[in-house]
Amino acid sequence: MPNGGSGYFLYTVWNDKMCRSVSFMWKTSQQKDISLADYYNDDDLPRFAEIGRERPDLRDKFFAYYGATLEAGELTKREKALIGLAVAHAIPCAYCIDSFAQTCLEAGVSTAQMVEAIHVAAGIRGGATLIHGLQTLNAVDKVSM
Amino acid sequence: MATILPTFAQSLAGANLFPLLATGVSTLQVNVGKRCNQACHHCHVDAGPNRTEEMNRDTAELVVDVLRRHPELTTLDITGGAPELNPHFRYMASEARGMGRHVIDRCNLTILFETGQETLARFLADNRVEVVASLPFYLADRTDKQRGLGVFSKSVEGLLLLNSLGYGVDGTDLTLNLVYNPNGAFLPPDQTEMEAEYRRELMARHGIVFTNLFTLTNLPIARFQHFLERSGNLDKYMAKLSGAFNGAAASNVMCRSLVSVGYDGTLYDCDFNQMLELPVSTGTTSHIRNFDAHLLARREIVTGAHCYGCTAGAGSSCGGAVA
Numbered sequence A: 001m002p003n004g005g006s007g008y009f010l011y012t013v014w015n016d017k018m019c020r021s022v023s024f025m026w027k028t029s030q031q032k033d034i035s036l037a038d039y040y041n042d043d044d045l046p047r048f049a050e051i052g053r054e055r056p057d058l059r060d061k062f063f064a065y066y067g068a069t070l071e072a073g074e075l076t077k078r079e080k081a082l083i084g085l086a087v088a089h090a091i092p093c094a095y096c097i098d099s100f101a102q103t104c105l106e107a108g109v110s111t112a113q114m115v116e117a118i119h120v121a122a123g124i125r126g127g128a129t130l131i132h133g134l135q136t137l138n139a140v141d142k143v144s145m
Numbered sequence B: 001m002a003t004i005l006p007t008f009a010q011s012l013a014g015a016n017l018f019p020l021l022a023t024g025v026s027t028l029q030v031n032v033g034k035r036c037n038q039a040c041h042h043c044h045v046d047a048g049p050n051r052t053e054e055m056n057r058d059t060a061e062l063v064v065d066v067l068r069r070h071p072e073l074t075t076l077d078i079t080g081g082a083p084e085l086n087p088h089f090r091y092m093a094s095e096a097r098g099m100g101r102h103v104i105d106r107c108n109l110t111i112l113f114e115t116g117q118e119t120l121a122r123f124l125a126d127n128r129v130e131v132v133a134s135l136p137f138y139l140a141d142r143t144d145k146q147r148g149l150g151v152f153s154k155s156v157e158g159l160l161l162l163n164s165l166g167y168g169v170d171g172t173d174l175t176l177n178l179v180y181n182p183n184g185a186f187l188p189p190d191q192t193e194m195e196a197e198y199r200r201e202l203m204a205r206h207g208i209v210f211t212n213l214f215t216l217t218n219l220p221i222a223r224f225q226h227f228l229e230r231s232g233n234l235d236k237y238m239a240k241l242s243g244a245f246n247g248a249a250a251s252n253v254m255c256r257s258l259v260s261v262g263y264d265g266t267l268y269d270c271d272f273n274q275m276l277e278l279p280v281s282t283g284t285t286s287h288i289r290n291f292d293a294h295l296l297a298r299r300e301i302v303t304g305a306h307c308y309g310c311t312a313g314a315g316s317s318c319g320g321a322v323a
């Protein structure tokens, strides 16, 4: 086990099978002087295209699709920017949050509108947790006298 | 991570537009001085109440004379500072209107309520002057952050006053255009979508009507550049602007059809070059007293990295998006 809380964090969030590769990664990381602080590095966002390093064809297909989904259609770009922001919080993905906060600004969305969209995401996430409470109750009822 | 950006000249060359040449001169944009009743955070003129630079009567007469000799200059676009504070503003505007020219006043709205400006709105309406008014957002918070506390509510009053005179009202010939500009290091929204949003919100919240909305990009110069530096956004903003370079916008940049006049009569390619003290490239004719329409109409434009602000995305000009 590598020293420090960061290594422990990696160990606990990855399952046992991945543990060996975690240790390996850790060593590589130390060699390259990379730490957990480098995760969610905002300099990575403009480097997104590098994901095509091994398979540029797949990257290009994905980017074409991704770009097309955000073009104005029946929904305006502005509406899509707000949907993107809400989903970013629901997932939740730091890169997407950064990116869609910017997209919202560039679509002329007000801060209050962004906050309302985030509350919609939070509401649905919370609702999803709660509605699953009925599954618990069903499971309890099923085996209870 | 430092990235080396292409120079603006390289980007122009990639779009077969280098060197960037004027296509004619139809607008004379006159900056009558740096005095302003406001001191906005994004101001590219560094204007404010304490600035003293101001166009004098002799230069104002030279401007009128150039208009008289050159009917191809169909538009006189007057800017500042708050242009209305210049004592020769009304002289220039009414002379140009008398010659049948289209006159634009770049108005900050709050000036309408300054002492001594009580008759300004009526003057503008009587002379059929187009008003282009800054309103960076349709909500108070973003507008006031950029332009100063209380500016939004005064701007609303100003717009209602202009509406009451017929400005922006269907069926009148009084044009009231609004100007959106981003409240930070990001690009402006789609002009058509934002115009619809402004129209709906300003009507619902304040009963305001207007003609069109222009969305402008903040150019990385003067106060806005200082903000970018202070906030650590300069590199990313420049990368964003250059990454969004659009050849179609570049071929329509406003400097290709206008000449900008400084308060001392010096000629520039645009108001931004004026603030950067980059006069037109035509040498001895770079003053209004030597105005050579023929040379200016085919001059090479002086460009730099700041020009990326005019060519990003849908482009940006004093008349909004260009592509």
Ligand code: SF4
Pocket: B036, B037, B038, B039, B040, B042, B043, B044, B045, B046, B047, B048, B080, B081, B082, B108, B134, B147
């Ligand atoms: S009102 Fe216009 S000229 Fe005056 S400080 Fe603001 S941006 Fe500058």
Ligand code: SF4
Pocket: B253, B254, B255, B256, B269, B270, B271, B272, B273, B301, B302, B303, B304, B306, B307, B310
């Ligand atoms: S900054 Fe001025 S010179 Fe440069 S492209 Fe824009 S209008 Fe033209």
